Amino acid sequence: MKSIIKLTLFSSLILLFFIQKASAQGETVMTPSNGSVGSLENNLLFYADTKYKVSQSGSTALNLAVLFDGNFQPSYSEPINPADPYVILIENLPVIHVQRAAWIGWSTRYYPPTKFKIEVYNAYQGAGNWVTIADVDNYQQYSFMTPLSSVAPGKIRLTFYNTSGVENRLGLSEIFFIHPEATSAYDNLLVRYSPTGNVGLGVDNPTDKLAVRGTIRANEIKVMPDVWPDYVFSKGYKPMSLPELEKFIQTNQHLPEVPSAKEVETNGIALGNMNKVLLQKIEELTLHLIEKDKQIEIMKNDLEIWKKELLKLKTKVN
Known part of the structure; x- marks a missing residue:
């Protein structure tokens, strides 16, 4: 019995070794969604509705703030007219070239889109053209993520035609743009770090050690002036x-x-x-x-x- 246990343990260690080795040789990305623990650590779109220019058009509308807060609480729309599809346009993104890989996607709880298109405006070295990175029909999942590379997106456009919702209603929880080489961990969701180590809360380019856009509530604030x-x-x-x-x-x-x-x-x-x-x-x-x-x-x-x-x-x- 002891020999069997030792053999099983040895086999498990060998199997774990090969799994780790295989994982080290490949790159796997789990889609962030309402039903997974996929990481949004390098999401460039945290609070995009306040940091960038985000607009919506078409036959319906969603609560845009809900789509960029990292919370995965859904927003639901009125029915979409496929002849006048629902469009979300994100502009004024920092133009940073995708050297290795990045991912754009969405997640929802209910009423996922079944027919949709995702495009990016490539501003790399003045290219100035829209690139379709996903044109999907008959989709049946509750989250979606697609890779992109060799572009520098200055804008993102998502167009939704059909959904699985009642009367073609759309549900969305989060829209994300995971760009590992363009963001620090949870940048914009919690704080914004400058290259010189300054910290900003709601501030893009903090020039002070701590910069806050908004109200600070505290029991006590101690200031140490040089001269009194x-x-x-x-x-x-x-x-x-x-x-x-x-x-x-x-x-x-x-x-x-x-x-x-x-x-x-x-x-x-x-x-x-x-x-x-x-x-x-x-x-x-x-x-x-x-x-x-x-x-x-x-x-x-x-x-x-x-x-x-x-x-x-x-x-x-x-």
Whole structure:
């Protein structure tokens, strides 16, 4: 019995060795779909509806945002008129030549297309022509993927004529363009990395270490400025006088060292520097208040003196 177990284990190891060797010599790609775990790791079309120009035409329409979010939740259409087929056009793609291989396809849960065409606009070295990479009829599967090579797609056009759906309704969950040599892992779905290591969330070409298009929610954000304006309270520091400040405001419509509304609209606000400037203005205002308080105290004392003198004069007169 032990000999049989050892022989079986040895045979299994030998079989696994040959399977691994065969896999290493070939390349197998599993189609991403609603019913598989095929990877969209190098999908160029994540959020294509916001990153590129995506339009639809023909006798029906789908929710385009659903088709590019990596979620595989389907969108269903009204009936398609085959004489006026449904067309999805994706434009302004980064023109990157497919050297080895890339794949374009779609997936759905129900109502898959049975007759459809996939074309790419080849912009490689100014070719400028549409290339049909799939022209399919009587298709019976719930996902489709076709390879392409030796082209540089600047546009993708998918045309749907017939479906297996009731009244020729179409269902689509995801449209993808897997281009391993043009994308980083899950590029655009999670983050966008620049060649210099900058990270962008919803930003194509981040020029800062972290660039975000949208709202950030946090319990606390810590900024580490290089200089903090305690120097305002040091001896010898003289804030701008109030008459000078009034003249500056009348001329510029904003405080000194504070960016104008136009500058903020163009360049935004650097939180660290802005907080430093605002604190500097508060500290300068505090100095002015202290000075004004001193002047008021002097005036109050003078007033008391004058009141006493006035009282003496009244007493003499009476």
